[in-house]
Amino acid sequence: xxxxxxxxxxxxxxxxxxxxxxxxxxxxxxxxxxxxxxxxxxxxxxxxxxxxxxxxxxxxxxxxxxxxxxxxxxxxxxxxxxxxxxxxxxxxxxxxxxxxxxxxxxxxxxxxxxxxxxxxxxxxxxxxxxxxxxxxxxxxxxxxxxxxxxxxxxxxxxxxxxxxxxxxxxxxxxxxxxxxxxxxxxxxxxxxxxxxxxxxxxxxxxxxxxxxxxxxxxxxxxxxxxxxxxxxxxxxxxxxxxxxxxxxxxxxxxxxxxxxxxxxxxxxxxxxxxxxxxxxxxxxxxxxxxxxxxxxxxxxxxxxxxxxxxxxxxxxxxxxxxxxxxxxxxxxxxxxxxxxxxxxxxxxxxxxxxxxxxx
Numbered sequence: 587x588x589x590x591x592x593x594x595x596x597x598x599x600x601x602x603x604x605x606x607x608x609x610x611x612x613x614x615x616x617x618x619x620x621x622x623x624x625x626x627x628x629x630x631x632x633x634x635x636x637x638x639x640x641x642x643x644x645x646x647x648x649x650x651x652x653x654x655x656x657x658x659x660x661x662x663x664x665x666x667x668x669x670x671x672x673x674x675x676x677x678x679x680x681x682x683x684x685x686x687x688x689x690x691x692x693x694x695x696x697x698x699x700x701x702x703x704x705x706x707x708x709x710x711x712x713x714x715x716x717x718x719x720x721x722x723x724x725x726x727x728x729x730x731x732x733x734x735x736x737x738x739x740x741x742x743x744x745x746x747x748x749x750x751x752x753x754x755x756x757x758x759x760x761x762x763x764x765x766x767x768x769x770x771x772x773x774x775x776x777x778x779x780x781x782x783x784x785x786x787x788x789x790x791x792x793x794x795x796x797x798x799x800x801x802x803x804x805x806x807x808x809x810x811x812x813x814x815x816x817x818x819x820x821x822x823x824x825x826x827x828x829x830x831x832x833x834x835x836x837x838x839x840x841x842x843x844x845x846x847x848x849x850x851x852x853x854x855x856x857x858x859x860x861x862x863x864x865x866x867x868x869x870x871x872x873x874x875x876x877x878x879x880x881x882x883x884x885x886x887x888x889x890x891x892x893x894x895x896x897x898x899x900x901x902x903x904x905x906x907x908x909x910x911x912x913x914x915x916x917x918x919x920x921x922x923x924x925x926x927x928x929x930x931x932x933x934x935x936x937x938x939x940x941x942x943x944x945x
Contacts, residue, residue: 796925
């Protein structure tokens with residue numbers, strides 16, 4: 587029998603022993619090495635702890651200067667990230683989170699930090715899902731399993747014009763990882779004004795063997811009325827004009843119904859696998875310039891592909907004559923998936939002006 591390697595944890599295997607090594611990286615132990623936590627003699631907490639000295643919260647956080655990139659984690663060996671906590675100052679859309687597996691030169695994850703944690707509109711929203719939770723006041727947490735076979739590097743780039751402060755904890759395990767294990771990927775896209783009658787592309791150009799595990803969408807309505815009639819489509823393994831999987835509406839894909847409306851108003855919700863935890867309103871339901879944050883995790887129903895994958899969603903509402911109305915809405919998204927490396931080079935991350943959320 588193959589020894590349990592300490593990964594894929596669940597309630598059913600909590601009693602199973604493993605020789606995996608638990609480690610954690612934070613500002614108090616930036617290397618994650620055994621017995622090296624709380625040794626700092628200087629840091630952001632030095633003034634508060636000046637009468638107590640070493641070991642008394644001298645370095646609880648880091649400062650990332652404007653236009654600088656900080657390495658949050660640089661791990662050698664095989665294992666997996668099992669949990670990430672981070673809370674930050676600054677504009678979250680201007681903080682770019684990147685993750686690199688096994689010495690690769692281009693990231694497998696490249697996403698603004700707020701969008702990665704399902705808070706893409708730059709405002710706090712309570713998220714109560716299995717792989718992502720966001721708790722008061724703006725505590726970002728994720729539990730996606732992120733395996734690596736040789737190494738892991740996680741960075742955070744600060745595009746803000748001011749310095750930012752970050753408190754963080756990256757909990758991981760050093761253990762054996764099988765050769766057939768896939769790596770975690772996440773990619774951000776955004777179009778401020780969707781061309782009429784053109785679907786929005788969530789993901790394209792993916793090559794290889796893997797499975798799609800989640801979607802987060804920031805949807806900004808640029809028209810009055812209901813905005814969520816569009817179908818999501820998954821083009822798998824050589825599909826061309828027509829997809830293998832075709833949804834029946836945005837709210838249906840998010841596992842809601844009839845416009846997320848209860849008593850003639852939007853109802854926010856957050857569940858283990860899907861939710862609309864954020865509605866930023868203008869006066870009255872259905873008015874232009876309302877904004878929505880939505881997620882759908884394919885944990886129990888991953889979308890498997892062996893050759894290639896493309897994911898699109900339509901911008902579609904209603905006009906006054908009860909006909910479908912193509913929309914030019916502001917849409918941003920994060921696609922989450924696992925695949926065997928190597929991955930195809932991502933599109934270049936948007937410039938700061940293209941990332942900005944317009945008030």
